Amino acid sequence: MKHEIVLEPSGIRFHARDDQSIVAAASGQGIAIRHGCGNGSCGDCKGVVLEGEGEQLPFMPLLLTPEERAARMAILCRLQPRTPMRIQARVQERETWQATVLGVGSLAGNVRELRLQTSRPYRYQAGQYARIAVPGQDGEWRSYSMARPPAEDGTLVFHIRAVPEGRFGTWLFHQARPGDVLTLGAAQGEFFLRRDTEKPILCVAAGTGLAPIEAILQETLDMGWRRPIHLFYGARRRKDFYHLSLLEEWTRQYGHLQVTPTLSDMEDHDWGGARRLLPTVAAHGPWKEHQAYLCGSPAMIEAAVDLLLSHGLPHEQIHFDAFSPNS
Ligand SMILES: Cc1cc2nc3c(=O)[nH]c(=O)nc-3n(C[C@H](O)[C@H](O)[C@H](O)COP(=O)(O)OP(=O)(O)OC[C@H]3O[C@@H](n4cnc5c(N)ncnc54)[C@H](O)[C@@H]3O)c2cc1C
Ligand code: FES
Structure with a gap:
């Protein structure tokens, strides 16, 4: 069954079937609702349901706070219409x-x-x-x-x-x-340094999840911040690590920065460092006074979020970027 969807404030109209997400249906008709991953892991497609009913399919935990849910915010790449709907949505910048x-x-x-x-x-x-x-x-x-x-x-x-x-x-x-x-x-994403707090920082990066975390670390160093930062950087095998020497150089230069690399595969027998990313993070806790920045696969992020919540870290102090496959 098809339903008419009206986007606000643009007034753009299109039709979406019961089995289509709002983002996918719009995209199929040449209308670009702002989005990133397309599969419920980045939050870039957040919108507000102004009228009508839809079914919200599962998405990465914490993308919507309880207050946002109460305000009828929705993850539009995982929202299927059940009635005609009016939705407040950001349209992708064409630039x-x-x-x-x-x-x-x-x-x-x-x-x-x-x-x-x-x-x-x-x-x-x-x-x-x-x-x-x-x-x-x-x-x-x-x-x-x-x-x-x-x-x-x-x-x-x-x-x-x-x-x-x-x-x-x-x-x-x-x-x-x-x-x-x-x-x-245009650049997108809600994963950036929050400057309104003096909390110590916990960073967890897996694989190329190091990229945005390295940018954030560099920014804190450029700004002269000296609040404690502990980065846990996970790779599967030793040969998958990169920029370890840069990170070691930073820890020598800046006493407030600590880096713990971890390996998950057991094949590197001579590795004397930590094994397995999240158990290592857990062992260095508690983290409830920190602000956390997590980046890596969706599975790693979900497990890290669960871990940090179980340590009593409030969800508004957890920021993440999931490198999900394109959909
Ligand atoms: C917000 C965001 C930021 C990202 N930033 C980075 C980044 O800085 N560096 C980076 O390396 N990647 C990053 N990614 C992932 C990246 O966007 C691509 O998904 C990835 O590089 C694969 O693209 P591709 O065209 O090479 O493969 P595709 O042609 O998209 O995929 C080929 C096949 O591989 C599978 N596949 C795709 N990705 C994965 C995966 N991660 N694990 C297992 N199978 C997979 C697909 O399902 C498909 O079957 C990011 C993703 C998101 C959502
Ligand atoms: S585009 Fe919807 S959550 Fe990423």
């Missing part, structure tokens, strides 16, 4: 940026550093991500977090892990050349 590839470097076996230069200033906060059009794949976009705070010379740096058969990864690892031009959408 795009052209960015030239400056270089592609190897960070670890399956991780590349991509450096871009935008043709005009690209505004973002450390921790946010850009949507990048996949070269040669019409209408395909991927999200990648900037790994450094905004730089005066307009360069952008990304840490990108290859996934098997990945379309963007295949282009990056096998075809990308300096001088290639990519199209970027």
Whole structure:
């Protein structure tokens, strides 16, 4: 069954079937509701149901606070209509940026550093991500977090892990050349440093989840903040780590920064450090006085959120960015 959907304040109208999400139905009719992951893990598609009823399918915990739920906020990429609806929603900014590839470097076996230069200033906060059009794949976009705070010379740096058969990864690892031009959408995301508190900071990064966390750490160092920061950085195998020496250098230089790398696979027998990311985080608790920044796979984020809530950390002190596959 189809229902009419009206978006506010734009007044845009379209139809959505019972089995379609509001975001997917709009997108199928050329209407771009602002969104990121498309699968309920980033929160960028939050909207407010003004009239009508929909079924909210499951999404990552904590994307909506109890107050937001009470105010009829919804995750629109996981909301299916059951009646005609009027919904307050942000429409995706249409502005795009052209960015030239400056270089592609190897960070670890399956991780590349991509450096871009935008043709005009690209505004973002450390921790946010850009949507990048996949070269040669019409209408395909991927999200990648900037790994450094905004730089005066307009360069952008990304840490990108290859996934098997990945379309963007295949282009990056096998075809990308300096001088290639990519199209970027406006920076997005709610994952950035909260400056309204003096709480110590807990960071948990898995794999390339280090990218936005490194940007946030760099920002705190640039601002001269000296509140205690403990970063737990997890990789599967030793060869998957990157920037460990940079992080070690930072801990030598800045006494308030502590870094604990952890390995999850048992194959590196000579590894004398910590094993398994979240049990290590748990063992260093309690964390209830901290502010937490988490980044990695959705499964890691869900488990980390549960862990921190069980330590008594209030949910408004938990900020996360889940690197979910594109949907
Ligand atoms: C907000 C946000 C920020 C992100 N930032 C980064 C970042 O900074 N660095 C980074 O490396 N990635 C990041 N990602 C993930 C990234 O957007 C892509 O999903 C990923 O790079 C795969 O894209 P692809 O085109 O190479 O593969 P696709 O063509 O999308 O996928 C190919 C196949 O691999 C599967 N797949 C895709 N991703 C994964 C995965 N993570 N694990 C297992 N299977 C997978 C797909 O389901 C598909 O079957 C981010 C994701 C989000 C939502
Ligand atoms: S786009 Fe809906 S939660 Fe990410």
